[in-house]
Amino acid sequence: MTILKDIILQLFFAHMPFVMFSVYYRDQSRNYTQKFIAFSSMICLFLSMTFGASVVSGYFYDIRYTIMFFGLIFGGIQTGFALLAEFLLYRLYIGGDGTLAAMLIMLVTFPGSYLLYRLYRKCEQKSLILLIAGVFFSVTPLLFVYLENPESVIRHLSFHLFVIPMQNLVGCWLLITLFRKAATDKELFISYGQNERVRAISHVAASLVHEVRNPLTAVKGFLTLIRDGAADRGRIERYIEICMSEIARTEYILSEYLAISKPIGDKQEPTDLEELLRITKDVMSPYANMHNVLLEIGHPPEPVWILANPDKMKQVLVNFIKNAVEACAEVPHSRGKVTLRLQVEARKVTLTIQDNGVGMTEEQAKRLGSIYFSTKSTGTGLGMTFSYQAILSFGGTINVQSEPGGGTRFTISLPIYARNEEAKERDE
Numbered sequence: 001m002t003i004l005k006d007i008i009l010q011l012f013f014a015h016m017p018f019v020m021f022s023v024y025y026r027d028q029s030r031n032y033t034q035k036f037i038a039f040s041s042m043i044c045l046f047l048s049m050t051f052g053a054s055v056v057s058g059y060f061y062d063i064r065y066t067i068m069f070f071g072l073i074f075g076g077i078q079t080g081f082a083l084l085a086e087f088l089l090y091r092l093y094i095g096g097d098g099t100l101a102a103m104l105i106m107l108v109t110f111p112g113s114y115l116l117y118r119l120y121r122k123c124e125q126k127s128l129i130l131l132i133a134g135v136f137f138s139v140t141p142l143l144f145v146y147l148e149n150p151e152s153v154i155r156h157l158s159f160h161l162f163v164i165p166m167q168n169l170v171g172c173w174l175l176i177t178l179f180r181k182a183a184t185d186k187e188l189f190i191s192y193g194q195n196e197r198v199r200a201i202s203h204v205a206a207s208l209v210h211e212v213r214n215p216l217t218a219v220k221g222f223l224t225l226i227r228d229g230a231a232d233r234g235r236i237e238r239y240i241e242i243c244m245s246e247i248a249r250t251e252y253i254l255s256e257y258l259a260i261s262k263p264i265g266d267k268q269e270p271t272d273l274e275e276l277l278r279i280t281k282d283v284m285s286p287y288a289n290m291h292n293v294l295l296e297i298g299h300p301p302e303p304v305w306i307l308a309n310p311d312k313m314k315q316v317l318v319n320f321i322k323n324a325v326e327a328c329a330e331v332p333h334s335r336g337k338v339t340l341r342l343q344v345e346a347r348k349v350t351l352t353i354q355d356n357g358v359g360m361t362e363e364q365a366k367r368l369g370s371i372y373f374s375t376k377s378t379g380t381g382l383g384m385t386f387s388y389q390a391i392l393s394f395g396g397t398i399n400v401q402s403e404p405g406g407g408t409r410f411t412i413s414l415p416i417y418a419r420n421e422e423a424k425e426r427d428e
Helices: 002-014 016-024 034-050 064-094 099-122 126-148 149-157 157-227 235-260 273-290 310-329 362-367 380-394 423-427
Strands: 054-055 059-061 268-273 293-298 307-310 336-345 350-354 399-404 408-415
Touching: 002 016, 002 034, 002 157, 016 034, 034 399, 054 099, 054 149, 059 157, 059 408, 064 099, 064 126, 064 157, 099 126, 126 149, 126 157, 149 157, 157 380, 235 380, 268 273, 268 310, 268 380, 268 408, 273 293, 273 307, 273 310, 273 336, 273 350, 307 310, 310 336, 310 350, 310 380, 310 408, 380 399
Parallel strands: 293 336
Antiparallel strands: 054 059, 268 307, 336 350, 350 408, 399 408
């Protein structure tokens, strides 16, 4: 039973980089870095060696070779040397009769790991390389320990023939396979998320072109009247004021559109949600008009402060409004309507987005936010996935109520940001 506990503990340590990646990068719009691989692997190696299994005094069996192989594959040769240095220092500190054997084993396994790492990068049969690596990490220590202390190997033959290979084979295959799958999915999510963002912005741009033409047409007409001298001085001044007003509105919409379409950062800061909602409504109104959908907004007259990334929050609002407009546009022979309400309650802000579109089934509503799930035949669902993750990263929650043919109601709750005096003075 003790040996079984040691195996499970070592396999747990072997999966720590994968667990840390899944937790830390869950809400991040970027993939792992070399520093992350080095940091997580060094923690894992330290714990693995600290709680290594031992059946003979001075000889410790852990998952060290798998961790170094993992560090080489995902962190490169620099990470590999960092792990090697950590192993040498810590193994000398632990000491014991098996210290010399451990050093000799590492002298063979580290160059072997490097060769396997090069093969892993070039070969398509990656599972085969992992199998070879697991066998190599099991057989090499067994041979060295047998040459130095054959009696200990013969006395604990089942441990050396079954426990160590299981530890290395299963640990190596699971850790590298799971981490590679998670990193690949993250890369796909980032790539598709960027494409989804560009796709949403391009749709809004098409409607924006149509909307901008209207004030330009009016300006062109008034300028023609002024040029032809078909009005007195008073009317000319009024025409010029109208032209300036239309140009200012067009300039405002275009500048806010460019602000929304710029690259998104990760920094969170005090953000006025009321202002963001008003800006996004102005930008998305042309898109709603193009789909014959009425866009209404209700919000408090004063600023509503939250702690968020303003660029991410803008994109979240764009995604929700765009989806609501498209859901209304799918209902034939009906005037679509999307209503946004911003309310301030005790210690939280509630944003309600309601439409009278096609709606969703209960099963579809539960799956919203899942990667690659979409209720639209042409969608990837990544816009909504991005929105859900962004809201969660701001400390908020999302609730959805919907029924087929009855529209959809999203309720987004976010904590109010209590600004300090310094922030107030800066805004004033």
